[in-house]
Amino acid sequence: MKTFLIYGANGYTGELITRFAAEQNLKPVLAGRNAGKIEALARQHDLDFRVFSLEETGKLDAALEETEFVLHCAGPFSLTSKLMVEACLRNQRHYLDITGEITVFETLARLDAKAKDAGIMIMPGVGFDVVPSDCLAKYLKGKLPSATDLSLAFYGMGKISHGTQATMTMNVGRGGAVRRNGEITPVPAAYKTREIDFGEVQKTGVTIPWGDVSTAFYSTGIPNIEVYTVLPRANLKMLKLSRYLGWLLATKPVQSYLQKQIPAGGPSDEERAKGKTYLWGDASDESGNKVEARLQTVEGYTLTALTALRIAGKILDGNFCAGFQTPAKCYGADLILEIEGTSREDVK
């Protein structure tokens, strides 16, 4: 039976993906560096497991050798993706991850030619960031092929997990980013705000350096891209403050202190079940034409598990695109509509 590796399976999101995979009768091989936790999780779901750190090259190669691809869930990916993707290229195995980090997308995009030579797909961002927004971007580009400007927004992630907080904390003080004339351009944190009509709710959005600043360019070719989210008033204040205190927040002792304060885990099953996510986007061109659309879907971590496994299922069926890929570039704008509980509408 064809199978795949989930590395970082004992993290909050890895464990959720493992649970959903078992419910879908998939048989991934679980892996990670914490022997006790990986073994316990594998026994709970009656799955095979391997224990190794990313530096244990022989064990990493052996685990990839016996599977079709890896779904890499051990983040922050700016610290873990290099060793994993190098192993995938070496062993000619596809690479999936659930990153949202712009630097990771950009680094992996530069491996496009190597991935094509190896006949493998490198597809980072198969979770909440970036599947729904990437599909929305591709949908808008389909409606307005001449688009030069793209804005995307999301709202409603609810409670966030340990790894997401750890990744965000690591990047605090690095400012924001947008894409201008095809180039990723640094901007101050909380650079712009705008009112966004998500349909059921209207909110003030603020720019953040979300993964689509990188990926939507590869999916659509649109050269100017901004991504907005909705933050509680206090968080918005903190983000603006980080413009001035960023240097301090990025220092080693402060980072070490902040990282230690982050609680383990993430939203409970009940919290996830109650959650909902709204997305919105518009695209415009130089002649003043404009298209606008919205998506509604399930809670962010539930969505991450569902989209990651949907893509995993496609690869197991032999459906993949060699090279560096974004989800919508390979599987199309309607990929997100394959997830139960998702709907899309045009804004007239």
Ligand SMILES: NC(=O)c1ccc[n+]([C@@H]2O[C@H](COP(=O)([O-])OP(=O)(O)OC[C@H]3O[C@@H](n4cnc5c(N)ncnc54)[C@H](OP(=O)(O)O)[C@@H]3O)[C@@H](O)[C@H]2O)c1
């Ligand atoms: N794109 C999205 O929509 C999305 C959604 C969910 C999560 N994420 C991202 O996914 C990552 C994981 O989030 P989470 O909340 O699941 O994290 P978590 O609960 O903190 O778990 C992190 C996992 O990664 C492992 N890990 C971390 N650093 C490692 C390293 N250097 N070598 C080997 N294993 C390592 C941990 O292993 P140990 O237990 O041994 O430390 C653990 O298994 C974060 O970067 C988060 O931002 C993204």
